Amino acid sequence: MQIKKVGVLGCGLMGSGIAQVSATAGFDVTVLEVDEKFIEKGFAAIRRSLEKLAAKGLVTESTDAIYSRLRGTTRKQDLADCDFIVEAVIENLDEKRKMFASIDPIVKPAAIFASNTSSISITEIMTATARPGKFVGLHFFNPVPLMKLVEVARTIVTTDEAFEAACEFGKKLGKVPVRTTDKTGFIVNRLLVPYLMDAIRAFEEGVGSVADIDASMKLGCGYPMGPFTLLDFVGLDTTYYITHVMFDEFKEKRFASPSLLKRMVMAGWYGKKNGKGFYDWSNPEKPVPQDAALRGIAK
DSSP: OOOOEEEEEOOSHHHHHHHHHHHHTTOEEEEEOSSHHHHHHHHHHHHHHHHHHHHTTOOSSOHHHHHTTEEEESOGGGGTTOSEEEEOOOSOHHHHHHHHHHHTTTSOTTOEEEEOOSSSOHHHHHTTSSOGGGEEEEEEOSSTTTOOEEEEEEOTTOOHHHHHHHHHHHHHTTOEEEEEESOTTTTHHHHHHHHHHHHHHHHHTTSOOHHHHHHHHHHHHOOSSOHHHHHHHHOHHHHHHHHHHHHHHHOOGGGSOOHHHHHHHHTTOOBGGGTBSSEEOSSTTSOEEOHHHHHHHHO
16 A cells, blocks of 8 residues: 555654654654644654754755654544554553554544554554554664664554555665564564663672673673663663563563562662663763662662
8 A cells, every 4th residue: 555644643752753754754744642732842852853863964855844744733533544653652551552442433444553562462452443454563763763673563463465564664764674473572672671681680689780781781792882771761661661561471580570670660760761770860971870879779
């Protein structure tokens, strides 16, 4: 099928990024939010991002031209003629199901629905709609305008046509689509989450400091950032939620959340987004490892 108009559900960090790359690729984009203030905040972030990319020569079209293809709305009816819908709301099964159930009767039957979830079963979300064959997972990575990968996941009832259309859509956004099935965590989190949890357990057991474990993986394995820096970027609360989803699915210790992560989240330490995690982000240019405080929590 030919995709001309894209709908994005949510204008937060991921939603605004998906909207940006879709508009940059030439699609008309309608972004749905619950309140106009969230649209304004997300669109302001998009403009700043586009201006930075333009200054570096990474976009060939003018910022104004790309921006003109974006439209924000709080009315679900404005999604009616979209060809492809990408959901990027809170990582919560009930909320995702409610959102899709509410727009399913509104959006034209030929449209494909996709969820940006990183861990929740696509099949469970899909059953909230009357279009199971036209439902896929489309997992982007943060920051969306810069990260090249997108995981495209199919369920046992996804049609070949819908799956191939989703893969082609990813390519048109300038991404490299990898094909996967509806297994919790897909490819990346299936491998990444146990690694991150093992890093926390290693710290709990006194194997090394936060900075030394990070440096070991950067300098020894060539990773762009260490596990604790990555955890702080992803968000400890988000990671904690993902571990619960994955452990519930597989019942294996490697997916279970260590006690330190649980206590950090309960204490409101979510990582870079609120300034406290494995590092103190008061000065984002020079984050300070929180070993002393974390040792107290881990006891």
